[in-house]
Amino acid sequence: MKTFKDLLMVSLTGLFARKVRTLLLLLGPMIGVAAIIAAVGLTDSAKGDLKAKVNKLGTNLIEVSASSAFGGQDPTLPEDVLDRARSVVTVKSVAKVHELANIVVTPYNEAKDKYEAVPIPVLASDVLLPSVLEVNLISGRWLNDFDEQATSRSAVIGIGLARQFNYLPGETRTIELGNIRYGVVGVLSEVELEPAFDNAVFITFSAAKADFVDTDKILANKIYVRSQVGAEKDTSEALKVAVNLGGPDEVTTDIKSEALQLAAQSDQQIKLIVVSMGILASIVGGVGIANVMSISVIQRSAEIGIRRALGHTRSIIASQFLLESLFIGLLGGICGVLLGIVSIFLGATIAGWVFVLAPWLPPAGILLAMVISVIAGLYPSVRAAKLEPLETLRLG
Amino acid sequence: MLHEPDTDADVSQQQPANEPYVEPLLELKEVSRVYGSGDAKVYALRDVSLRIMPGDFVSIVGPSGSGKSTMLGLLGCLDIPTSGTIIVGGKTVTGLDDADRTEVRGRTIGFVFQQFHLIPHLDATGNVETALLYRGLSKSERRRRAIESLDKVGLGHRHEHRPVQMSGGEQQRVALARALVTEPKILLADEPTGALDSQNAENVMELLTNLQSPERAVVLVTHALEVADAAFRKVSMRDGRIVSDMTRVR
Numbered sequence: 062m063k064t065f066k067d068l069l070m071v072s073l074t075g076l077f078a079r080k081v082r083t084l085l086l087l088l089g090p091m092i093g094v095a096a097i098i099a100a101v102g103l104t105d106s107a108k109g110d111l112k113a114k115v116n117k118l119g120t121n122l123i124e125v126s127a128s129s130a131f132g133g134q135d136p137t138l139p140e141d142v143l144d145r146a147r148s149v150v151t152v153k154s155v156a157k158v159h160e161l162a163n164i165v166v167t168p169y170n171e172a173k174d175k176y177e178a179v180p181i182p183v184l185a186s187d188v189l190l191p192s193v194l195e196v197n198l199i200s201g202r203w204l205n206d207f208d209e210q211a212t213s214r215s216a217v218i219g220i221g222l223a224r225q226f227n228y229l230p231g232e233t234r235t236i237e238l239g240n241i242r243y244g245v246v247g248v249l250s251e252v253e254l255e256p257a258f259d260n261a262v263f264i265t266f267s268a269a270k271a272d273f274v275d276t277d278k279i280l281a282n283k284i285y286v287r288s289q290v291g292a293e294k295d296t297s298e299a300l301k302v303a304v305n306l307g308g309p310d311e312v313t314t315d316i317k318s319e320a321l322q323l324a325a326q327s328d329q330q331i332k333l334i335v336v337s338m339g340i341l342a343s344i345v346g347g348v349g350i351a352n353v354m355s356i357s358v359i360q361r362s363a364e365i366g367i368r369r370a371l372g373h374t375r376s377i378i379a380s381q382f383l384l385e386s387l388f389i390g391l392l393g394g395i396c397g398v399l400l401g402i403v404s405i406f407l408g409a410t411i412a413g414w415v416f417v418l419a420p421w422l423p424p425a426g427i428l429l430a431m432v433i434s435v436i437a438g439l440y441p442s443v444r445a446a447k448l449e450p451l452e453t454l455r456l457g
Numbered sequence: 458m459l460h461e462p463d464t465d466a467d468v469s470q471q472q473p474a475n476e477p478y479v480e481p482l483l484e485l486k487e488v489s490r491v492y493g494s495g496d497a498k499v500y501a502l503r504d505v506s507l508r509i510m511p512g513d514f515v516s517i518v519g520p521s522g523s524g525k526s527t528m529l530g531l532l533g534c535l536d537i538p539t540s541g542t543i544i545v546g547g548k549t550v551t552g553l554d555d556a557d558r559t560e561v562r563g564r565t566i567g568f569v570f571q572q573f574h575l576i577p578h579l580d581a582t583g584n585v586e587t588a589l590l591y592r593g594l595s596k597s598e599r600r601r602r603a604i605e606s607l608d609k610v611g612l613g614h615r616h617e618h619r620p621v622q623m624s625g626g627e628q629q630r631v632a633l634a635r636a637l638v639t640e641p642k643i644l645l646a647d648e649p650t651g652a653l654d655s656q657n658a659e660n661v662m663e664l665l666t667n668l669q670s671p672e673r674a675v676v677l678v679t680h681a682l683e684v685a686d687a688a689f690r691k692v693s694m695r696d697g698r699i700v701s702d703m704t705r706v707r
Binding site: 063064067068070071074075078079363364366367368369370371372373374375376377449450451454 | 530533535536555556559560562563564568570572574575576577578579583587588590591593594595596635639
């Protein structure tokens with residue numbers, strides 16, 4: 062231990078005694094590591110906003126829809142779809158909706174001519190929908206159990222529709238759904254994972270059945286499920302079976318964040334090219350270290366000789382030089398990481414990206430610099446150890 | 458130039474038979490050192506036997522090419538002989554591997570060189586401390602001993618100076634302090650005054666003379682006769698052989 066402490070001291074003294082040389086040696090690994098960090102960081106940062114969005118919205122929202130097998134109309138999910146979905150153990154929460162077809166929505170009766178051409182989806186939905194989507198209301202409230210039981214004509218509208226209809230927050234307004242007047246009780250905020258909801262009208266299942274459906278039952282044709290994080294794919298597959306079992310219609314599932322996640326992937330090819338260049342720069346830096354250290358061994362041969370005469374063994378001498386190159390790698394790595402981080406920060410700021418730095422990058426960069434420096438230091442160290450004191454001391 | 462034994466001085470044979478046996482600090486037994494091979498074979502040293510006793514102040518003299526440098530390398534365990542045996546402090550070093558030989562060297566022998574060989578980026582104390590590294594000593598203990606050793610050679614005021622800031626004489630005294638700090642049994646000095654002016658040379662020679670003690674041996678390798686004359690025992694070499702080995706009565 063004491064020997065190691067002594068070695069550490071000798072190596073550091075050796076490095077600090079030749080500041081300019083040490084600085085020049087640092088440049089190689091430093092530039093290499095900085096290039097790698099900046100390359101990875103900038104390609105990540107370029108998609109950083111999308112990544113942040115994925116993280117914010119969550120990756121675990123799954124849509125389960127009914128689809129008819131042979132062009133049948135209005136496919137539906139089984140009546141006990143919620144229980145069926147909950148039977149999948151990785152399902153955390155679930156809400157059902159029914160998309161109603163062909164309902165003309167207008168803000169008021171007189172505007173009918175203007176709005177008929179543009180279909181606006183009307184959804185019967187259950188009270189849990191906002192909590193499953195993890196969205197809030199901009200104003201007012203969501204449909205509640207009272208609305209459902211009382212078959213009240215309450216409606217919640219999406220934010221896009223609210224803008225389109227010039228709806229003011231808190232304003233008491235009505236909306237015409239196929240000539241039936243509904244009271245707007247709330248406005249839903251933006252649903253980024255289901256943008257169609259921004260221009261939709263939500264009413265209760267009971268009201269939908271009473272006003273718009275002729276059959277005696279109204280069944281859901283779509284459910285939204287939140288699964289355990291990481292189990293999205295398995296849950297999605299399990300839901301298909303669980304929901305569809307024994308039913309006449311087919312079931313399709315869609316992990317809502319998948320497209321977004323794909324878009325958030327960094328450009329792997331550009332990353333690969335720049336990282337390769339960074340590694341190349343590090344290796345060139347390593348060759349530089351090997352070169353300068355070899356010359357240094359020749360320059361310091363008298364020092365090595367006297368150390369050997371004073372009783373320092375070959376392995377001590379080799380360790381001394383190897384430690385010097387290890388420190389060069391460590392210092393160069395740290396400087397490179399800092400330079401890389403500054404580059405990402407500057408690049409991201411100028412381009413208006415979100416600063417992204419993978420936590421494994423700085424330690425990996427420092428490690429790479431150290432490994433390359435130690436490999437580069439091997440040959441000079443062995444050469445230093447092999448020097449014969451008699452030859453270097455030039456006895457008179 | 459061959460140096461003949463100084464016949465004016467009183468001389469006597471080494472180790473009179475009536476004195477009790479004292480173990481030599483260093484002994485060469487029929488040592489040869491050959492460089493090259495085949496036709497290019499050169500005998501730098503041929504069947505040389507020599508004993509360095511505690512309290513010896515020996516000078517090894519001879520013209521260049523006489524084998525005295527080879528001799529110094531072998532005495533200092535910096536080199537291994539082609540044949541023969543070297544015993545240092547009762548231990549045969551000729552069979553040892555490099556690491557063990559290095560250990561014996563560090564423990565028993567102190568070196569002083571013509572070119573001082575101080576490490577340029579270390580100050581005087583740092584240079585002296587170098588000899589104490591890797592011996593399990595704390596930094597403060599190393600420093601204390603280094604300063605003590607510098608004080609002994611009269612450089613108490615130059616602890617923090619680097620070699621470039623010191624005169625040749627001062628540098629050689631730092632080298633002496635470095636050689637002495639490990640309290641070696643044998644001090645090997647190779648042309649210690651070769652790079653010094655006469656005044657500094659005189660000072661260094663005076664220091665060396667005072668360093669000789671009943672337990673320690675001082676060995677000077679030189680071609681300068683006036684330096685050799687300072688020693689009590691003079692070993693003259695020529696063509697790789699010892700031609701005379703005289704001891705002056707003190």
